[in-house]
Amino acid sequence: DTEVTQTPKHLVMGMTNKKSLKCEQHMGHRAMYWYKQKAKKPPELMFVYSYEKLSINESVPSRFSPECPNSSLLNLHLHALQPEDSALYLCASSQGSGSFGETQYFGPGTRLLVL
Amino acid sequence: GENVEQHPSTLSVQEGDSAVIKCTYSDSASNYFPWYKQELGKGPQLIIDIRSNVGEKKDQRIAVTLNKTAKHFSLHITETQPEDSAVYFCAARKGGGGSQGNLIFGKGTKLSVKP
Secondary structure, rough: OOOEEEEEOOOEEEOOEEEEEEEOOOOOOOOEEEEOOOOOOEEEEEEEEEEOOOOOEEOOOOOEEEEEOOOOOOOEEEOOOOOOHEEEEEEEEOOOOOOOOOOOOOOOEEEEEEE | OOOEHHHEEEEEEEOOEEEEEEEEOOOOEEEEEEEEOOOOOOEEEEEEEEEEOOEEEOOOEEEEEEOOOOOOEEEEEEEOOOOHHHEEEEEEOOOOOOHOOOOOOOOOEEEEOOO
């Protein structure tokens, strides 16, 4: 089973709202990722968690706050977002985060619209 | 840093024909090259990958070739079917931890298979 699940599938929020995106995997993977994808563009890496510790933050604004409660769960907390943050947010996981040939498996994404 | 170029950006073929998508990478230390298929409204799905110790890999109608000397790799789809229509992303990655292990994506190829 190579399934990564994400909830919700769709989210509409105002610029003053606080919301959270959730991601879950039960493959025993120890690395989890958040990506942002705009229309007709490739995914852009936001954060990497390795063994439940934040290992990479690609200079993401503080209005995005990741959290890894345990090895199977990854959250992305959203606060005071801007309309330009509207995008597809993808979660991915891999066995590790840097070894040779680590395969990343993506979830279906959360389509976020900020009004 | 690594840079991945992908061509063509759009590709239209007749059902039953073959489709070829090409990518070049800049960093000779890259050693892992996955291909993802992304259908409309879904997350990227890994369809095939190749590591630098192999020159070619095949899985039914899909094959990937790697030329390390020229630093390019290609996706070949034979006997295309309408359900192959999607956006395809190539990616490259180096081994090692930290940001070295990040996937670097090409810009994508929109493949349309006409019945």
